Amino acid sequence: MTEYWPWWAGAAGLALTTINYAVTTDRSFGVSGAWDRVLHWRAERRVERLNARFADERVLTAAIAAATADQFGAGSAAPAAHPTPHGDARAPRQDGPPPAAPSLSLASLLPAPLISQVALLLSIFVGGWVAAVTAGRFQLRLDMGDAFGQIVTDKPIAMIGALFIGGVLVGFGTRLAGGCSSGHGLNGCGRLQPVSIVATAIFFGTGVLVSFLLWKVI
Amino acid sequence: MRTRGGILVANVIAGLALGYSVANIGFGDYAELNRMFTFQDLRMLLAFAGAVAIIVVVFAVLRVRRTPGRIHAGVIPGAILFGSGWAISGGCPAIPIVQVASGYLPALVTIAGIVVGIRLCRWANTRYFHLDSGSCQR
Incomplete structure (x- = not known):
């Protein structure tokens, strides 16, 4: 039977898992949340169907811009660039490094697909089983x-x-x-x-x- | 990897890696867990804290955005209940899955308890608490 990993290998394994997920999906993962959504799959399916109606981000953005323009006037629908004395529009000047303002896409604000939460839970089982068998720890x-x-x-x-x-x-x-x-x-x-x-x-x-x-x- | 299929693949990779890592660190072993919580062996505590330290540095360098979340009324009592349950059963929501995968069949009872607890919480929250649904999971 193989010994458990030393602390630094465990730290690297957990960190790599978390970082890889965040970088590739722009999301966080949580196992209790996955359980919650899978166990309430009927309600989650209803939410997914509603979200699917707004799947095209450009359509939604245009709809929001049009509604904003209707409410507050055309000038407020899009962020205005600051005019310069020469009359051309440029990004506002900033002193020092630009602030961290990561882009927020609509897709990243929606919940992860329900099927991916099922996959997360099943994959944890498979990963655990592979680890137990390869380390010689599996025993019913x-x-x-x-x-x-x-x-x-x-x-x-x-x-x-x-x-x-x-x-x-x-x-x-x-x-x-x-x-x-x-x-x-x-x-x-x-x-x-x-x-x-x-x-x-x-x-x-x-x-x-x-x-x-x-x-x-x- | 931000499409529906990409997120599915990312979840499979994350699940496999998490299950493999958690099992090999020893979180599924009640003896190791109790030694961690009673500071008899700092190996697993250092693994967890070391992972958080690496993630903090990498997220800061990559400027990974924060997700919205605030300290609502459920956070402290919820964390107390969770910590108690983890120490008693030896399982957080991922660990009983790994325990069953390692052959510990009674961990199926822990999973049944988690299922009941999660459903009970959503019911109670809808009916009585009316708290934020959470800060971490999307």
């Missing part, structure tokens, strides 16, 4: 390992109860907090989002507290 078993038996419970019925309650807390908590260890922890903290830093600090802190309680007290 009806327990969660010796450590779970020692720290939480070794009684089968109590184990089922603990796993189910733990799962409910994970599912409810991640959606209430708006993300999990991949969404908040990797993607959100990687973007230095305050909400993700707060959420990650709290769920890690609670994990530490509960683990110490299970290990030392209970």
